[in-house]
Amino acid sequence: MFVVALIGGVGALLHACRADRWLDDLATGTDEGKSRPRSTTTATGAPSAPGPKGGPARGGGGKPADASVHLALGIPTDDDPSDDHLMRKPQYALSYNADQNVANWVSWQIDASWFGDAPRHKGKFMTDPELPSGIYRVTHDDYTGSGYDRGHMVRSEERTRSPEDNKVTFLMTNILPQYHDLNAGPWLRLEEHCENLGRKQGKQLFVMAGGILKRGKKATKTIGKGVAVPDTFFKIVVVLDPREGPGDVTESTPVIAVLMPNKEGIMDEGWEKYRTTVDEIERRTGYDFLTAVDEDVQAEIEAKKGD
Ligand code: MN
Numbered sequence: 539m540f541v542v543a544l545i546g547g548v549g550a551l552l553h554a555c556r557a558d559r560w561l562d563d564l565a566t567g568t569d570e571g572k573s574r575p576r577s578t579t580t581a582t583g584a585p586s587a588p589g590p591k592g593g594p595a596r597g598g599g600g601k602p603a604d605a606s607v608h609l610a611l612g613i614p615t616d617d618d619p620s621d622d623h624l625m626r627k628p629q630y631a632l633s634y635n636a637d638q639n640v641a642n643w644v645s646w647q648i649d650a651s652w653f654g655d656a657p658r659h660k661g662k663f664m665t666d667p668e669l670p671s672g673i674y675r676v677t678h679d680d681y682t683g684s685g686y687d688r689g690h691m692v693r694s695e696e697r698t699r700s701p702e703d704n705k706v707t708f709l710m711t712n713i714l715p716q717y718h719d720l721n722a723g724p725w726l727r728l729e730e731h732c733e734n735l736g737r738k739q740g741k742q743l744f745v746m747a748g749g750i751l752k753r754g755k756k757a758t759k760t761i762g763k764g765v766a767v768p769d770t771f772f773k774i775v776v777v778l779d780p781r782e783g784p785g786d787v788t789e790s791t792p793v794i795a796v797l798m799p800n801k802e803g804i805m806d807e808g809w810e811k812y813r814t815t816v817d818e819i820e821r822r823t824g825y826d827f828l829t830a831v832d833e834d835v836q837a838e839i840e841a842k843k844g845d
């Protein structure tokens with residue numbers, strides 16, 4: 539289909555972009571397609587010995603993975619591709635919804651290498667120059683005076699290896715309207731948990747996040763020039779070890795799934811109370827996530843709520 543055809547050409551395109559560790563793996567990997575022994579994690583959560591090299595070539599029976607590391611666990615797909623404009627950046631990937639003027643989902647990889655001491659971008663958030671000319675480019679000022687924060691999906695602190703990486707998190711395609719109490723409350727708590735896992739514990743995380751949008755309809759609540767305000771946000775975090783890919787996901791791979799209300803009064807709440815299943819997020823969003831993961835494994839981990 540369209541998406542499959544697209545993927546073919548994207549590898550070459552991405553190679554023209556900034557070299558990415560994952561692409562290095564792809565370029566040098568010789569064991570694509572071969573079955574790889576599973577790495578183990580110690581009970582203390584300490585990273586195991588580095589796993590075997592190998593690109594995200596293919597999940598164990600799932601759909602083919604993507605050349606972008608950010609889509610290594612698969613491209614989230616629903617049954618209506620007409621409102622999915624797929625964008626791949628060196629720092630993250632996303633599906634943009636031109637009817638709602640926000641992303642359907644943003645997907646990104648986190649490991650310690652993304653963290654550094656680059657300063658937080660100063661100044662206004664930026665329109666995304668990579669949106670096609672026919673799509674409205676949301677501006678910083680669409681949110682001004684709305685009462686909502688410009689809520690990052692990929693957190694600014696998660697891209698501090700270079701000033702450029704950090705700046706790209708301030709593109710409006712990475713932003714959705716969040717009440718400050720969510721943005722600076724449980725949403726931030728989970729971001730801090732992810733920073734701890736990726737930066738301090740040396741894990742590799744695959745994260746997908748966005749808002750629950752009214753599918754196929756105009757948003758009931760908007761700000762600025764028609765920017766949809768979701769009343770609920772979701773995030774999925776799959777916790778792997780460095781260099782692991784979709785074929786390394788097992789029934790015991792830790793998965794965090796949350797649905798959080800976009801409302802005031804929750805500033806002091808932790809993220810754990812919002813745990814749900816990936817299945818529930820799939821039901822609410824209409825998207826199938828983790829599509830590159832073996833279907834039997836997918837069924838197992840998507841039904842689990844985690845501890
Ligand atoms: Mn935030």
Ligand code: MN
Nearest residue numbers: 826827828836
């Ligand atoms: Mn799925």
